[in-house]
Amino acid sequence: MERRMSVATHWGSFVAVVDSGRLVRIEPRDDDPAPSPIGPGMVVAADDSARVLRPAVRRGWLNGEPRTHGAARGTDAFVEVSWDHAITLVSDELRRVRSQHGDSAVFGGSYGWASAGRFHNAQGQLQRFLALGGGYTDSRNTYSTAALEVILPHVIGGHPWSYQSRMPMWGAIAEHCELVVAFGGLALKNSQINPGGLAKHQTRDLQRRCREAGVEFVNISPIRSDTADFLDAEWLPVVPNTDTAAMLGIAHTMLVNGWHDEDFLRRCCVGFDRFAAYLVGELDGVRKDAAWAAGITGISREAITDLARRLTDRRSLIVVNYAVQRADHGEQPIWMSVVLAAMAGSMGRPGCGWGTGYATMDATGVAEGRASVATIPAVPNPVPDFIPVARIADTLLHPGEVIDYDGKRLTLPELRLVYWCGGNPFHHHQDLHRLSRAWQAPDTVVVHEAWWNTTAKFADIVLPVATGLERDDFAAGFSDPHLVAMPKVREPAGESRTDHRIFAALAARLGFEREFTESRSESDWVRHLYEQTRAALGGDAALPGFDDFWRNSTAELPALTGPFHGSFEALRADPRRSPLSTPSGRIEIFSEEIDSFGYDDCAGHPRWYEPAEWLHAGLSDRFPLHLISNQPASRLHSQYDNGGHSLASKIRGREPVTIHPSVAAARGIESGMVVRVYNDRGSCLAGAVLSDDVMPGVVQLATGAWWDPVRPGLSGTLDRHGNPNALTADRPCSRLSQGPSALSALVEIEPYDGPLPEVLAFAPPSLEPPS
Numbered sequence: 001m002e003r004r005m006s007v008a009t010h011w012g013s014f015v016a017v018v019d020s021g022r023l024v025r026i027e028p029r030d031d032d033p034a035p036s037p038i039g040p041g042m043v044v045a046a047d048d049s050a051r052v053l054r055p056a057v058r059r060g061w062l063n064g065e066p067r068t069h070g071a072a073r074g075t076d077a078f079v080e081v082s083w084d085h086a087i088t089l090v091s092d093e094l095r096r097v098r099s100q101h102g103d104s105a106v107f108g109g110s111y112g113w114a115s116a117g118r119f120h121n122a123q124g125q126l127q128r129f130l131a132l133g134g135g136y137t138d139s140r141n142t143y144s145t146a147a148l149e150v151i152l153p154h155v156i157g158g159h160p161w162s163y164q165s166r167m168p169m170w171g172a173i174a175e176h177c178e179l180v181v182a183f184g185g186l187a188l189k190n191s192q193i194n195p196g197g198l199a200k201h202q203t204r205d206l207q208r209r210c211r212e213a214g215v216e217f218v219n220i221s222p223i224r225s226d227t228a229d230f231l232d233a234e235w236l237p238v239v240p241n242t243d244t245a246a247m248l249g250i251a252h253t254m255l256v257n258g259w260h261d262e263d264f265l266r267r268c269c270v271g272f273d274r275f276a277a278y279l280v281g282e283l284d285g286v287r288k289d290a291a292w293a294a295g296i297t298g299i300s301r302e303a304i305t306d307l308a309r310r311l312t313d314r315r316s317l318i319v320v321n322y323a324v325q326r327a328d329h330g331e332q333p334i335w336m337s338v339v340l341a342a343m344a345g346s347m348g349r350p351g352c353g354w355g356t357g358y359a360t361m362d363a364t365g366v367a368e369g370r371a372s373v374a375t376i377p378a379v380p381n382p383v384p385d386f387i388p389v390a391r392i393a394d395t396l397l398h399p400g401e402v403i404d405y406d407g408k409r410l411t412l413p414e415l416r417l418v419y420w421c422g423g424n425p426f427h428h429h430q431d432l433h434r435l436s437r438a439w440q441a442p443d444t445v446v447v448h449e450a451w452w453n454t455t456a457k458f459a460d461i462v463l464p465v466a467t468g469l470e471r472d473d474f475a476a477g478f479s480d481p482h483l484v485a486m487p488k489v490r491e492p493a494g495e496s497r498t499d500h501r502i503f504a505a506l507a508a509r510l511g512f513e514r515e516f517t518e519s520r521s522e523s524d525w526v527r528h529l530y531e532q533t534r535a536a537l538g539g540d541a542a543l544p545g546f547d548d549f550w551r552n553s554t555a556e557l558p559a560l561t562g563p564f565h566g567s568f569e570a571l572r573a574d575p576r577r578s579p580l581s582t583p584s585g586r587i588e589i590f591s592e593e594i595d596s597f598g599y600d601d602c603a604g605h606p607r608w609y610e611p612a613e614w615l616h617a618g619l620s621d622r623f624p625l626h627l628i629s630n631q632p633a634s635r636l637h638s639q640y641d642n643g644g645h646s647l648a649s650k651i652r653g654r655e656p657v658t659i660h661p662s663v664a665a666a667r668g669i670e671s672g673m674v675v676r677v678y679n680d681r682g683s684c685l686a687g688a689v690l691s692d693d694v695m696p697g698v699v700q701l702a703t704g705a706w707w708d709p710v711r712p713g714l715s716g717t718l719d720r721h722g723n724p725n726a727l728t729a730d731r732p733c734s735r736l737s738q739g740p741s742a743l744s745a746l747v748e749i750e751p752y753d754g755p756l757p758e759v760l761a762f763a764p765p766s767l768e769p770p771s
């Protein structure tokens with residue numbers, strides 16, 4: 001008999017149809033107006049041949065062969081072992097590393113999205129376990145928005161993500177705004193997701209409502225389809241990584257014509273005069289006028305002048321997405337966009353001004369926030385050391401080196417044991433060849449995974465985990481007001497176990513099981529976290545009891561409404577009474593603090609720096625195409641690349657790469673051909689899609705195809721499948737944020753003439769039974 005059960009994922013809520021314990025299919029929920037096709041495709045992956053079914057240990061590691069440098073991580077076979085043996089190996093190794101090298105030698109930064117669910121939060125579980133065991137080196141900031149997270153608190157104050165409740169929501173934009181200028185567009189493909197889950201996808205309809213209300217949209221982006229067709233956006237293709245120059249040209253035009261909002265700049269900002277001196281060329285002899293900007297950005301002088309006029313004439317909103325800051329000097333377009341909005345006259349007016357990350361998920365611009373929801377409790381980490389998240393390969397390669405970070409000097413720690421749980425560094429990190437060299441440095445790499453992805457194949461000890469469909473939990477997304485029940489819809493595949501159960505067993509061996517579990521079972525925990533949330537909100541009046549919630553699958557939380565600290569409306573009304581939490585209390589167009597750091601790659605005010613790799617760099621003689629490695633429409637990063645929806649998007653088994661027809665024609669590339677994308681760092685195969693949606697000079701290859709190196713130990717080896725991080729540079733945005741600059745990479749592309757190698761990304765490694 002078929003049963004219907006609630007499912008919650010980062011890409012929405014669904015209904016699982018289960019028959020005699022078997023997952024038959026996953027269907028959209030009736031009340032979701034724009035369900036994601038990623039959900040139904042999950043069924044294909046649930047029991048595929050890539051599932052990790054038993055604990056496995058790399059043969060060389062198990063045999064006690066030399067572990068560091070020159071070891072066979074990534075090429076060796078694995079030996080399957082019992083859980084008891086695996087728990088002994090991991091607990092002994094943790095004890096050894098801690099006693100011989102100290103607690104900071106354990107890396108638990110473990111960046112990654114893992115799955116929805118308040119209790120089975122992979123990083124939460126790992127970090128609670130490692131903190132109770134003595135501590136670990138952590139990572140700081142995200143691959144999503146590292147540059148933004150570091151620069152914004154200097155410029156507008158507040159928590160790095162406070163912008164979410166301080167920028168206008170779509171509803172207010174529809175009501176009050178006349179013109180939205182979007183740097184990097186407003187891609188609907190990205191609003192399929194919300195970290196933590198969501199009940200109903202709303203962004204599409206909210207965007208549509210703006211258009212119906214007459215709001216005009218301008219899409220400044222290398223890719224036309226970064227805005228939905230129904231927005232009728234004017235498309236201004238921009239040379240990638242030159243948004244700051246475009247904004248400077250607009251700002252200069254406003255300034256010399258006297259169109260800028262002098263009153264707001266004087267009352268609510270500091271440092272405009274010093275910035276204006278830079279703009280007009282007093283500091284470096286270069287006028288950042290519209291002609292100058294046109295030469296850099298490829299946007300015409302007329303279009304730049306026109307934008308300056310329209311932004312100041314109308315009630316306008318300037319938005320930047322996250323991709324523009326995931327680039328060399330990524331701090332600048334974020335900072336400069338705030339300055340431009342301050343000049344334009346709409347900052348702090350309803351539905352107008354400035355915002356970031358609209359449509360990067362179905363949360364930003366949808367709702368300001370929701371009541372807080374309990375999660376697995378964190379334990380303070382006794383180890384103070386951390387690394388900026390994207391400096392992992394640097395840390396492994398150069399322990400002891402000192403780097404800058406937001407005015408501090410950090411000494412990179414020596415990591416001996418890397419413990420990854422809930423992330424996929426062999427998808428997410430830049431320059432995977434460099435990462436695989438760095439990855440040979442530690443003594444031991446432990447990974448919890450459900451599938452034999454590249455990170456699992458590059459580990460020493462792989463512990464198989466239950467997926468989000470295989471455990472009880474409940475979900476609450478970012479800003480989303482719904483709690484969604486996540487009952488286990490099927491048993492964990494093979495011998496896999498929840499992360500929690502694995503850590504509980506390790507904690508038992510290491511003598512702190514009671515501290516870790518607090519003597520609760522997993523189902524006790526789920527009920528406890530729900531009841532804790534309910535009690536904090538005032539009990540019955542706010543939320544139904546747990547059993548009612550579990551039966552109904554969904555409950556609604558109170559939304560958070562303002563006034564929010566740091567509101568630009570309050571600032572405009574009275575900067576003395578409602579200051580920002582910046583040093584000056586105002587928007588910092590010039591930051592004395594950043595200036596005092598003395599960085600040569602991030603000055604005291606926003607400015608144009610040439611990226612290391614862009615279309616006007618010398619390197620473009622050899623690699624004339626800018627690689628846009630954006631988020632995939634068909635999956636979440638690398639998750640469910642083995643799901644039905646992502647598999648259906650592949651071309652002859654490879655990730656699609658989108659090329660302008662003129663670029664393709666010049667190289668003899670036809671639609672559907674397998675091509676080789678390459679530069680000095682590496683190369684990958686991909687399947688050609690021709691479209692004039694991408695500007696000539698740009699190729700688009702989404703992230704997340706599981707990296708499939710032909711010879712895993714060999715630097716630069718061909719990737720058969722199409723992961724763009726085989727090509728990207730592992731270069732920090734600047735000394736300020738040390739963020740990832742994935743979107744600053746040049747490549748060339750050619751037809752692939754050789755015999756087509758079989759894609760082995762989804763094949764498990766060679767597995768041996770225990771001897």
Ligand SMILES: Nc1nc2c(c(=O)[nH]1)N[C@H]1C(S)=C(S)[C@@H](COP(=O)(O)OP(=O)(O)OC[C@H]3O[C@@H](n4cnc5c(=O)[nH]c(N)nc54)[C@H](O)[C@@H]3O)O[C@H]1N2
Binds near residue numbers: 111326425639
């Ligand atoms: N070139 C380039 N690179 C990029 C980007 C880019 O724009 N360009 N974008 C970057 C960005 S913004 C991000 S956020 C990162 C994303 O990078 P990640 O967050 O690392 O990517 P995911 O594929 O989501 O990896 C999550 C992994 O966790 C596993 N997992 C899921 N649930 C669980 C669980 O409950 N327990 C355990 N143990 N594991 C689980 C999944 O199987 C998957 O392997 O990528 C970054 N990399």
Ligand SMILES: Nc1nc2c(c(=O)[nH]1)N[C@H]1C(S)=C(S)[C@@H](COP(=O)(O)OP(=O)(O)OC[C@H]3O[C@@H](n4cnc5c(=O)[nH]c(N)nc54)[C@H](O)[C@@H]3O)O[C@H]1N2
Binds near residue numbers: 183191324635
């Ligand atoms: N379906 C799906 N949705 C996702 C994700 C996913 O993996 N899959 N990942 C989620 C995560 S973790 C994040 S952080 C967000 C990321 O959200 P974003 O960073 O905004 O998303 P991207 O798709 O990487 O980039 C959006 C567009 O920016 C444009 N762009 C790139 N470089 C430049 C530039 O230099 N200038 C300008 N003007 N435009 C540029 C590209 O054309 C690209 O299509 O998305 C989230 N949403």
Ligand SMILES: [Mo]
Binds near residue numbers: 144
């Ligand atoms: Mo992200």
